[in-house]
Amino acid sequence: MVKKIWVLKAGELDLDRSILFVGRGCGIKERVPITMVLLETDQGFVLVDTGMNPNGLRDPEGTWGPRAKDLIPLITEEDDVRNRLEKLNLHPYDISHVINTHMHWDHTGGNQFFTKSKIYVQRTEYRYAMYPDPFYAASYMKNHYAHDLDYVFIDGDSEILDGIYLLSTPGHTAGHQSVFVTMENGAKIIIAGDAAYTWESVEKIIPPGNCYDMGRSVLSLQKLKTLQKLTGSDLMPSHEPNHEFYHKILHSFNQSLNLQVI
Numbered sequence: 001m002v003k004k005i006w007v008l009k010a011g012e013l014d015l016d017r018s019i020l021f022v023g024r025g026c027g028i029k030e031r032v033p034i035t036m037v038l039l040e041t042d043q044g045f046v047l048v049d050t051g052m053n054p055n056g057l058r059d060p061e062g063t064w065g066p067r068a069k070d071l072i073p074l075i076t077e078e079d080d081v082r083n084r085l086e087k088l089n090l091h092p093y094d095i096s097h098v099i100n101t102h103m104h105w106d107h108t109g110g111n112q113f114f115t116k117s118k119i120y121v122q123r124t125e126y127r128y129a130m131y132p133d134p135f136y137a138a139s140y141m142k143n144h145y146a147h148d149l150d151y152v153f154i155d156g157d158s159e160i161l162d163g164i165y166l167l168s169t170p171g172h173t174a175g176h177q178s179v180f181v182t183m184e185n186g187a188k189i190i191i192a193g194d195a196a197y198t199w200e201s202v203e204k205i206i207p208p209g210n211c212y213d214m215g216r217s218v219l220s221l222q223k224l225k226t227l228q229k230l231t232g233s234d235l236m237p238s239h240e241p242n243h244e245f246y247h248k249i250l251h252s253f254n255q256s257l258n259l260q261v262i
């Protein structure tokens with residue numbers, strides 16, 4: 001069972017508000033967090049997403065390609081997943097399981113360090129990430145994930161460890177997945193990943209501006225909203241603008257979640 005949750009800061013991105021909400025807020029800039037989530041369980045440590053590729057600190061163009069010029073990530077040495085884990089006296093080798101919600105560049109940058117972990121990803125997502133359509137190719141960087149790693153390919157919904165469930169939530173990408181977590185004391189949280197960029201996305205069912213399939217994204221938002229209501233869970237979106245994000249998860253979430261931000 002899950003005993004404790006850490007939200008690990010992985011840097012920030014500046015983007016146009018219309019990326020968060022399709023067709024709305026064009027020309028308005030937003031600064032949003034990038035996050036990873038660490039779950040301590042009695043079967044080992046589980047990391048959800050691996051953040052930005054720290055090689056970009058020294059070689060942005062070689063790491064991120066031309067994208068580094070249009071969308072500049074704001075990261076520091078501290079945001080390197082290895083440094084966040086070190087604060088908890090952990091090394092990537094201590095992480096038994098990694099979950100990639102999807103293979104976009106801001107969620108897989110640290111995959112290369114988890115050579116001893118099982119890495120869970122939807123089969124559809126991995127296939128797509130290897131051969132993306134041209135319109136979506138800039139969000140996928142094979143140098144982030146095409147390494148000799150122990151990928152475990154999942155098809156649809158699945159329980160992978162006691163209290164940790166993968167939920168198929170496609171739309172933002174071809175094979176996106178979210179993570180439903182039940183803690184040993186009964187508290188529950190949905191880690192939505194990019195299926196829900198913000199709380200408003202779920203409340204009003206507004207898909208992101210960058211989607212593989214907008215219709216499926218709407219269905220996935222409805223699935224998350226329904227599940228949240230049925231189970232009385234908290235829900236953590238991936239890229240809520242910074243002015244609300246950390247404040248809300250620390251002050252509005254069910255206190256029995258035993259959650260800390262580092």
Ligand SMILES: [Zn+2]
Nearest residue numbers: 102104172194
């Ligand atoms: Zn994404």
